[in-house]
Amino acid sequence: MRESRALAQGAVEFLSKHPGVSMMALGSGAHADSLDLSPLGVPVHYLPAERNLDLAAQYLALNQLAFGGIGVPRWVLSDLYLLPGAIGLLRCPARMVKREVRERLGLADEDPTIGAAYYAAPSVTPGLFIGVSLLSCLPGTGAAPWVKVLTLAMMRATRLRGVAQWDNPSVRVHARLGPLRLVGRVPGGHEYGERTFVYESDLSDGARVAEAMERRLSLSPTRRVSVTDLPTLSGLLDRAEAGEELHLVPPGQDAGHVLVREGAL
Ligand SMILES: CC(C)(COP(=O)(O)OP(=O)(O)OC[C@H]1O[C@@H](n2cnc3c(N)ncnc32)[C@H](O)[C@@H]1OP(=O)(O)O)[C@@H](O)C(=O)NCCC(=O)NCCS
Structure with a gap:
């Protein structure tokens, strides 16, 4: 993505409108150095999936809640999301996400949680990524398009x-x-x-x-x-x-x- 001041400005405005929201990535530790961990100037906290099993389990639960019968199976999450790439996440305090999600995951208001997530898989064609899963528990905030843009910029798609x-x-x-x-x-x-x-x-x-x-x-x-x-x-x-x-x-x-x-x- 060729850099754009307007896009970077949009990302800053989105984050400043939603205090408490920050960008993280969850993937194999091997990929941290290959990614842009400051996409559009937004700092990304990279969490190696090998050592962040609770977060991986929360993503799995949210994905299955969002996609129902075609939610990601656990082995697909490991083999085809986390080993080849990284999931982009917007994290926030649980009080910000939909009540239904808070209740299903048993979260207290101040627990940190996944507010939105996007995964795009790398492909054999240079620069081309394949969008796999987009989910958001922050309706009406713009979190869904922003987690998508930031993740793709992080991947250099x-x-x-x-x-x-x-x-x-x-x-x-x-x-x-x-x-x-x-x-x-x-x-x-x-x-x-x-x-x-x-x-x-x-x-x-x-x-x-x-x-x-x-x-x-x-x-x-x-x-x-x-x-x-x-x-x-x-x-x-x-x-x-x-x-x-x-x-x-x-x-x-x-x-x-x-x-x-x-x-x-
Ligand atoms: C799809 C999803 C990520 C959208 O996230 P969201 O937080 O609802 O996003 P928004 O609130 O910004 O709504 C997205 C757009 O849809 C519109 N919208 C939301 N609900 C709608 C509805 N029931 N009917 C019509 N339009 C609707 C909104 O107006 C918004 O458009 P705008 O920004 O141009 O005004 C979220 O609903 C989700 O996680 N769904 C389950 C998983 C899924 O289906 N993922 C998509 C796979 S391709």
Whole structure:
């Protein structure tokens, strides 16, 4: 991500609006030196997963709470999240997170807890990361897009491929980072295959990411498609897979519709 003063400023503003929130990373100790532990100027406290088993257990519980039946199994967390990479975390006192989460995890108000987390897996293509899990227990704060941006900056990602469902509010979070180019269906299929798509975000230009984060990036859609109109959405994925340029443009989703732009940006 090319550096941007506006993006760094946005990160500082987010953190100053939410005192008590700080950035951490949890991964194999081997990776600490390979990461940018001051992404956008924000200090990241790196916690080696070998010695922070309680935090790993809390992440596991939160992931399973957030994703239900497709929550991460423990061995996948170790083998495919923590050994090859690191999870970006926003930590905060438990009083700041949703009550339901506090109760499920048995936390007292001042216990430090995970407020939001993002994991993107490294891929064999240089600079390209694969978005795996985004979760937030701090609704309405901007924690979800910020943990995503900060984690990707920490990883030095320049491109991101991710998987999302048309009807998930996360589409709006993903579109905070800029237009989502439709890539197609999930390779190998997916539990929610009929409503799921792969997108790609270009993260090379931090100034553009900053514009999108502030919702200043305006690209008019050519079509609005209902998130429940699966035949039309499937047709869009056919076209994307055939090589046509199609994007979901910010804010990505609006009043039950995805905002599609056909053709070059
Ligand atoms: C997806 C998730 C990370 C979003 O985090 P969040 O804290 O709810 O994020 P926000 O409160 O900032 O809401 C995100 C956006 O969705 C919108 N939104 C939230 N709930 C909504 C709903 N029920 N219907 C429509 N829009 C909704 C918000 O207005 C916001 O958009 P905006 O910032 O452009 O106004 C969180 O809901 C979560 O952890 N979900 C479970 C795991 C999951 O599904 N992850 C996504 C995998 S791709």
